Each structure stands twice: as C-alpha cells, then as structure tokens.
Amino acid sequence: MILEAILLSPHNTEQLRLRHSTFSVDSDMILDLVDRAASEESYSVDPELGPLRVPTFTETCQDDITRTFAIALDENTAIALAGDEGESEGKLRVRAGLILKEIQSRYDEFRYDSLSGIEKRDLISAVNEYIFEHTRIVLFGASETGKTSIFQFASTGSVVTNYSKTTKTNVVPKLNEYRQILEKRVTGPQDEWFQIANHLLMLYDLPGGKQYRNSWKSYLSRADVAALVVKSTEDGIVEGKKLLTEFENILPDHVIAIANFQDLEDAIPPPIVARFLGVETHGMVAIDVDRHDILRDMLKTSAVTDYQRY
Ligand SMILES: Nc1nc2c(ncn2[C@@H]2O[C@H](COP(=O)(O)OP(=O)(O)OP(=O)(O)O)[C@@H](O)[C@H]2O)c(=O)[nH]1
Ligand SMILES: [Mg+2]
Incomplete structure (x- = not known):
C-alpha cells in the first residue's frame, strides 16, 4: 500500500503530507531522496508518463523496515510516494508521475498555504484519487x-x-x-x-x-x-x-x-x-x-x- 504522499515545492519545502497509515517517513530522508532523484539520469518508460523523470529507491527507514519510494520532480515541484514493504515500484512510479502532472496542470508554482479552504480540499481529493x-x-x-x-x-x-x-x-x-x-x-x-x-x-x-x-x-x-x-x-x-x-x-x-x-x-x-x-x-x-x-x-x-x- 501507499503509506504517504509528500508534496514539496519550491526549493524542496514540504507543502503537504497525506498520510495513509500510522507510519511517517523522516523529513530529512525525504529531502535526501529528492536530492538524489534530482541527480539521477533514469527516465521513466511508462507510456502514461511520457518523458517524466520518476526514479525509485529502496531505503531502510528509521524503524529498520525497508520501503520503496518514488520521486517525481520538475523544476518547481517534487512528489514523494512512500510505499510499504514490497510495494510495486512501477505502481508507485506511475502514481507519483500522475500526481506531478496534476500539480503541473493546476499551478504555475505550487504553494499549499496560499490556497483557499475549498482549493485545499479539492487538491487533497485529487491527490487521493490517485492513491485510492x-x-x-x-x-x-x-x-x-x-x-x-x-x-x-x-x-x-x-x-x-x-x-x-x-x-x-x-x-x-x-x-x-x-x-x-x-x-x-x-x-x-x-x-x-x-x-x-x-x-x-x-x-x-x-x-x-x-x-x-x-x-x-x-x-x-x-x-x-x-x-x-x-x-x-x-x-x-x-x-x-x-x-x-x-x-x-x-x-x-x-x-x-x-x-x-x-x-x-x-x-x-x-x-x-x-x-x-x-x-x-x-x-x-x-x-x-x-x-x-x-x-x-x-x-x-x-x-x-x-x-x-x-
Ligand atoms: N428467513 C430469511 N429471510 C431473509 C433472508 N434474507 C432476506 N430475507 C428476507 O427476504 C425478503 C427479500 O429481501 P430483499 O433483500 O429485499 O430481496 P432482493 O433480492 O433485494 O429483491 P429485489 O429487490 O426484488 O431484487 C425480505 O423480507 C427479507 O427480510 C434470510 O437469509 N433468511
Ligand atoms: Mg432488492
């Protein structure tokens, strides 16, 4: 299952975190993964995503459990999805990419705090549509x-x-x-x-x-x-x-x-x-x-x- 979706931007500040379980990934670890994703040259080959760059990582978390992550990013925004042990990389990669595309289609520069209450709810629903x-x-x-x-x-x-x-x-x-x-x-x-x-x-x-x-x-x-x-x-x-x-x-x-x-x-x-x-x-x-x-x-x-x- 997808444990968390973390939306970062600009300059990798955390804007929104959607938790779907009681486990929450350490913020420093997310930032480190975003940095590593930014320097990766791997391109996704998923037809749904086109040339979007969505690397995946397998990392041991603070509770010693190894989890899979997908990081979708452009110049403004990064989407980090944390999957449970054994979650499919392909699934995470596609979801992260689609969420990034959703953000790109909605905002020039994504700042959660500047949204109205209705816009916030609407965004949360939209992101969760990709997760559920x-x-x-x-x-x-x-x-x-x-x-x-x-x-x-x-x-x-x-x-x-x-x-x-x-x-x-x-x-x-x-x-x-x-x-x-x-x-x-x-x-x-x-x-x-x-x-x-x-x-x-x-x-x-x-x-x-x-x-x-x-x-x-x-x-x-x-x-x-x-x-x-x-x-x-x-x-x-x-x-x-x-x-x-x-x-x-x-x-x-x-x-x-x-x-x-x-x-x-x-x-x-x-x-x-x-x-x-x-x-x-x-x-x-x-x-x-x-x-x-x-x-x-x-x-x-x-x-x-x-x-x-x-
Ligand atoms: N004794 C008994 N009665 C049941 C049981 N399940 C349902 N009933 C009764 O059977 C009647 C028909 O139930 P419904 O669930 O409305 O039937 P339905 O399949 O939805 O019927 P349609 O909407 O016409 O397709 C009701 O009066 C229920 O109380 C059961 O396991 N045992
Ligand atoms: Mg009936």
Whole structure:
C-alpha cells in the first residue's frame, strides 16, 4: 500500500503530507531522496508518463523496515510516494508521475498555504484519487433472494424484514461519503468498514426483477467481483445457475455466490451449492444480526483477494 504522499515545492519545502497509515517517513530522508532523484539520469518508460523523470529507491527507514519510494520532480515541484514493504515500484512510479502532472496542470508554482479552504480540499481529493483504488462488488440475482438485505446489513448493520422491491441500483459508499474519505488529510482510526488500506470497497445492489435486468449489463461488466445471491433451495440454485449462464459473457473473472436463507429448515448447505454453481460460495442469513461481522469480513476478503489476484 501507499503509506504517504509528500508534496514539496519550491526549493524542496514540504507543502503537504497525506498520510495513509500510522507510519511517517523522516523529513530529512525525504529531502535526501529528492536530492538524489534530482541527480539521477533514469527516465521513466511508462507510456502514461511520457518523458517524466520518476526514479525509485529502496531505503531502510528509521524503524529498520525497508520501503520503496518514488520521486517525481520538475523544476518547481517534487512528489514523494512512500510505499510499504514490497510495494510495486512501477505502481508507485506511475502514481507519483500522475500526481506531478496534476500539480503541473493546476499551478504555475505550487504553494499549499496560499490556497483557499475549498482549493485545499479539492487538491487533497485529487491527490487521493490517485492513491485510492476501488474494488467494485456487485450483488446480482433473482428477486427476493436477499440482495438488498445483504446490502443493508453489510453497510448499516440493520436487518431488512419487509420486502420492498428494488427498482434502482443502490451503492455504498455514497458519492458524498466517498469524497469525505478522499478529502481526509490524515487517516485516524478507521471505522469505515469499506476502507481497507488504500482500497475502497464499493458495494452495489442490483434490482432482481426481470424488467430491470437490462441495467445489469453495465454494472456487471464493470464489476471486479460479481456476487450471485441465491436462495438456498433447489429452485433457488437452479435459477441462480441459469443467471450465471445467461450473463456468462459479461461477468468478470471473479464470481462468487452467496447462499442466502441458510436458516430455512431444508436449506442446501454452501458446499453443495458451490459444487452445483461451480463458484466459490458463502453461506449467509441476511436477517441474523450475529452474522454481521462474518458478512463484512467475507466481502472485504473478496475485495482484497481480488486485488491481489487480478
Ligand atoms: N428467513 C430469511 N429471510 C431473509 C433472508 N434474507 C432476506 N430475507 C428476507 O427476504 C425478503 C427479500 O429481501 P430483499 O433483500 O429485499 O430481496 P432482493 O433480492 O433485494 O429483491 P429485489 O429487490 O426484488 O431484487 C425480505 O423480507 C427479507 O427480510 C434470510 O437469509 N433468511
Ligand atoms: Mg432488492
């Protein structure tokens, strides 16, 4: 993950530091890296960056842990990104370069203190857009299988008891909440369950009714993880299997199933559902308050494994 973004200029004075973990790099070390970057002749070969110079370094920090850094710089501004142990150099280099390009497009000479409050927030959001990644998990499945229940339960912890047909796709975090996350300068204790390090888990709840399925295509084709929600009955899993076949061509590589309604007396157990559907399957009872953490952990694990695998 990216631990910190440090924006320096002019004359290498520190203008803005965006921390994404509790670890903060020693300022002298950053200045030293900027000096070394200025004298490096290595040019990035990333097509996204053109001829920008973005050297990377592997350095042992004050806590004896070796971390990777990328320094993007022009005559006015330097962007230092500190990556965690083992973070990809290429990723850091591209991000640092893109942030520098963003700064170049915004200011002739970048001075954080001279910006208005709104401009500061806007800049922080813009920089964080390069640091955060999103993993989209899209819940799909037939009507009344419990998609909205799972969506509500995961995002708010509250249980849905009355069925109310979904007619429009729901998503969390909402755009305004999302902006607040990106506007944060320093991360505090993280209670936003959908934020995992530099990742935002975005959860979508599609309407299951047949008349709404035309809208599935655009969401499923952009999903990182498609989560088929089925009722754990014979009819339920047969219907789920049909949907997997029908949407086969637009589903992402990562498909999971949620075998909901495990509280039914003759519910089909998750391993059997998994064998029938041919995808990784998790049992669920979306109205059981005791399963709240299990549901969130399952979604987060899917997001993280997706990120690491693909
Ligand atoms: N017994 C039981 N009831 C559940 C479970 N999950 C959801 N329900 C109930 O099933 C009903 C349907 O839930 P929804 O989540 O609205 O269904 P949906 O899949 O979103 O339906 P559409 O919006 O039409 O696609 C609600 O009354 C829920 O309380 C479960 O695991 N067990
Ligand atoms: Mg619904």
